[in-house]
Amino acid sequence: xxxxxxxxxxxxxxxxxxxxxxxxxxxxxxxxxxxxxxxxxxxxxxxxxxxxxxxxxxxxxxxxxxxxxxxxxxxxxxxxxxxxxxxxxxxxxxxxxxxxxxxxxxxxxxxxxxxxxxxxxxxxxxxxxxxxxxxxxxxxxxxxxxxxxxxxxxxxxxxxxxxxxxxxxxxxxxxxxxxxxxxxxxxxxxxxxxxxxxxxxxxxxxxxxxxxxxxxxxxxxxxxxxxxxxxxxxxxxxxxxxxxxxxxxxxxxxxxxxxxxxxxxxxxxxxxxxxxxxxxxxxxxxxxxxxxxxxxxxxxxxxxxxxxxxx
Amino acid sequence: xxxxxxxxxxxxxxxxxxxxxxxxxxxxxxxxxxxxxxxxxxxxxxxxxxxxxxxxxxxxxxxxxxxxxxxxxxxxxxxxxxxxxxxxxxxxxxxxxxxxxxxxxxxxxxxxxxxxxxxxxxxxxxxxxxxxxxxxxxxxxxxxxxxxxxxxxxxxxxxxxxxxxxxxxxxxxxxxxxxxxxxxxxxxxxxxxxxxxxxxxxxxxxxxxxxxxxxxxxxxxxxxxxxxxxxxxxxxxxxxxxxxxxxxxxxxxxxxxxxxxxxxxxxxxxxxxxxxxxxxxxxxxxxxxxxxxxxx
Numbered sequence: 001x002x003x004x005x006x007x008x009x010x011x012x013x014x015x016x017x018x019x020x021x022x023x024x025x026x027x028x029x030x031x032x033x034x035x036x037x038x039x040x041x042x043x044x045x046x047x048x049x050x051x052x053x054x055x056x057x058x059x060x061x062x063x064x065x066x067x068x069x070x071x072x073x074x075x076x077x078x079x080x081x082x083x084x085x086x087x088x089x090x091x092x093x094x095x096x097x098x099x100x101x102x103x104x105x106x107x108x109x110x111x112x113x114x115x116x117x118x119x120x121x122x123x124x125x126x127x128x129x130x131x132x133x134x135x136x137x138x139x140x141x142x143x144x145x146x147x148x149x150x151x152x153x154x155x156x157x158x159x160x161x162x163x164x165x166x167x168x169x170x171x172x173x174x175x176x177x178x179x180x181x182x183x184x185x186x187x188x189x190x191x192x193x194x195x196x197x198x199x200x201x202x203x204x205x206x207x208x209x210x211x212x213x214x215x216x217x218x219x220x221x222x223x224x225x226x227x228x229x230x231x232x233x234x235x236x237x238x239x240x241x242x243x244x245x246x247x248x249x250x251x252x253x254x255x256x257x258x259x260x261x262x263x264x265x266x267x268x269x270x271x272x273x274x275x276x277x278x279x280x281x282x283x284x285x286x287x288x289x290x291x292x293x294x295x296x297x298x299x300x301x302x303x304x305x306x307x308x309x310x311x
Numbered sequence: 312x313x314x315x316x317x318x319x320x321x322x323x324x325x326x327x328x329x330x331x332x333x334x335x336x337x338x339x340x341x342x343x344x345x346x347x348x349x350x351x352x353x354x355x356x357x358x359x360x361x362x363x364x365x366x367x368x369x370x371x372x373x374x375x376x377x378x379x380x381x382x383x384x385x386x387x388x389x390x391x392x393x394x395x396x397x398x399x400x401x402x403x404x405x406x407x408x409x410x411x412x413x414x415x416x417x418x419x420x421x422x423x424x425x426x427x428x429x430x431x432x433x434x435x436x437x438x439x440x441x442x443x444x445x446x447x448x449x450x451x452x453x454x455x456x457x458x459x460x461x462x463x464x465x466x467x468x469x470x471x472x473x474x475x476x477x478x479x480x481x482x483x484x485x486x487x488x489x490x491x492x493x494x495x496x497x498x499x500x501x502x503x504x505x506x507x508x509x510x511x512x513x514x515x516x517x518x519x520x521x522x523x524x525x526x527x528x529x530x531x532x533x534x535x536x537x538x539x540x541x542x543x544x545x546x547x548x549x550x551x552x553x554x555x556x557x558x559x560x561x562x563x564x565x566x567x568x569x570x571x572x573x574x575x576x577x578x579x580x581x582x583x584x585x586x587x588x589x590x591x592x593x594x595x596x597x598x599x600x601x602x603x604x605x606x607x
Contacts, residue, residue: 027494027496028494028495028496031495031496031499032407032495032496034399035399035400035402035403035407036403036407038395038396038397038399038400038403039399039400039403039404039408039412039416039470041396042396042397042400042416042419042420042423042466042467042470043415043416043419043420045423045463045466046419046422046423046426048434049426049430049431049434049463052433052434052437052438052441053430053433053434053437055437055441056437056440103327104327104330104331106327107323107324107326107327107328108324108327108328108331110320110321110323110324110327111324111325111327111328115320115321115324115325116324116325116328120328124328127331127332127335129590130583130586131335132586133520133582133583133585133586133587134579134582134583135524135552135578135579135582136524136526137524137526137552137555137556137575137578138342138555138575138578138579139338140556140559141555141556141559141571141572141575142338142341142342142575144559144560145341145345145559146337146338146341171334174331202317204317204320204321205317208316208317208320209313225425228425231427232425232426232427232428232429233427234427234428234429234526234527234530235526235527235556238556239556239559239560259427259429259527262429262432262433262531263429263432263527263530263531266432266433266436266530266531267530275440278433279433279437282429282430282433285426285427285429285430286426286430289422289425289426289427290422292425293418293421293422293425296421297418297421
């Protein structure tokens with residue numbers, strides 16, 4: 001899609017009567033400045049978030065408390081504010097969720113692009129689109145009453161566990177992954193598809209040996225974006241993982257994610273000394289999401305269409 | 312060997328679809344079965360007379376009416392902030408921005424879109440901490456702060472959908488008005504914006520749905536379980552998603568649990584309706600202008 005560049009727009013400027021297009025307060029200039037101002041203020045929002053996080057986390061670095069935060073013990077009563085268990089918890093939780101969701105996403109895309117029967121394809125896509133509209137808190141709520149009691153029964157413990165959170169989280173990030181792979185697969189060159197069909201490949205063969213290898217960028221992008229969505233989610237981890245500040249030894253163990261940690265510390269008000277550590281958590285999350293963004297740009301895959309999922 | 316792999320893949324694809332269908336069907340049936348019986352005026356107003364509760368003359372203690380009002384106010388306030396900024400920003404990016412601006416702003420918008428929502432909440436919380444230390448020792452979290460942080464959350468969606476909708480129009484439409492001598496603003500207001508209206512509107516509705524369902528942001532910026540109706544911009548407030556979250560963990564009786572299921576059903580119905588509306592708009596927009604927009 002070509003868009004008129006500045007040059008073609010400027011051509012139109014000269015044609016109008018002077019009253020409308022010249023002078024400091026003519027309508028054209030005012031509109032342009034207002035629109036630019038709106039965009040600038042949105043950009044300043046990002047800068048403000050980063051600025052605030054850095055400003056409040058700075059005392060840690062300046063006061064030499066960095067080693068205190070990067071330790072394995074979270075016991076605010078004893079003055080220990082280590083966030084490493086939460087970092088480990090976040091990584092374990094999100095990686096396992098991706099591990100569960102990614103093959104499922106591949107299977108669904110395989111169904112939509114070849115393995116499925118014609119009349120079933122559209123309802124499946126509609127279902128995936130619909131999933132993006134389900135509130136995160138509803139997934140969490142249902143899991144608390146369906147999944148948690150089962151896990152308690154089968155694996156012991158309280159049921160609020162790594163497994164419960166990770167299964168629910170995988171459901172949450174599934175549409176993001178499916179829609180990204182789907183978009184990439186749709187962009188297969190029609191000549192390639194014709195050539196494949198002319199060679200007598202079945203739709204499944206064409207998908208497996210021609211189109212999927214071609215779409216490798218999109219497959220990576222879906223993996224990375226799905227993971228970052230999982231990492232950014234707060235509610236599922238908060239409602240289902242049990243929130244014990246420890247490194248889990250088994251899937252039925254409780255864990256605490258970085259995002260949930262921030263929410264819990266703010267909610268329980270354990271004292272202002274703990275606040276610096278949650279801003280450190282915030283900075284870590286910010287840095288990861290920036291790194292993910294840069295990686296996706298490097299991959300030049302279509303970055304997340306505005307499909308929801310992080311609550 | 313290859314043939315077996317292909318057959319295996321087909322089987323796997325079918326089981327993925329059937330599995331997901333079963334899980335979602337189970338989720339829906341469970342929610343409807345448990346939530347439907349509690350739908351009614353008692354869910355919203357509890358034991359308070361409906362008319363009195365509706366007008367706010369009597370407080371509602373055991374119903375979700377205050378949470379509905381809280382969510383409504385949050386969404387309206389956040390929309391008032393975010394929609395003008397987001398749509399204007401998207402228009403600027405699509406029509407006016409230079410290539411360099413487009414790259415820099417595009418990166419920042421992507422960054423904001425990918426940011427964990429709890430960071431917007433943390434930002435609001437930090438703002439209050441700073442205000443307490445400096446100008447306003449009495450500053451506290453509340454409705455306006457939460458709405459401001461929510462508007463940051465939905466801003467990138469609005470910018471992206473506006474930009475995509477404008478760029479999705481045929482290039483002839485961009486050029487014809489200009490070649491006939493319209494100024495850029497005339498071209499925009501008379502030709503491009505009306506043509507892209509449905510696309511932009513779908514983004515607005517999705518943003519509203521997103522603001523209504525988010526919990527992480529308001530968790531840090533002033534939502535509480537029992538605030539009643541808010542009386543000022545800086546009051547604490549209740550909200551539907553938080554009520555669901557709270558009741559899942561803290562229900563003390565079967566009646567409260569039923570209220571949780573009812574609330575979940577209400578919120579799901581609300582977001583599903585918004586979602587279907589936005590989806591319908593997007594489809595008609597795509598059919599009219601560009602068949603390559605990402606829809607089935």
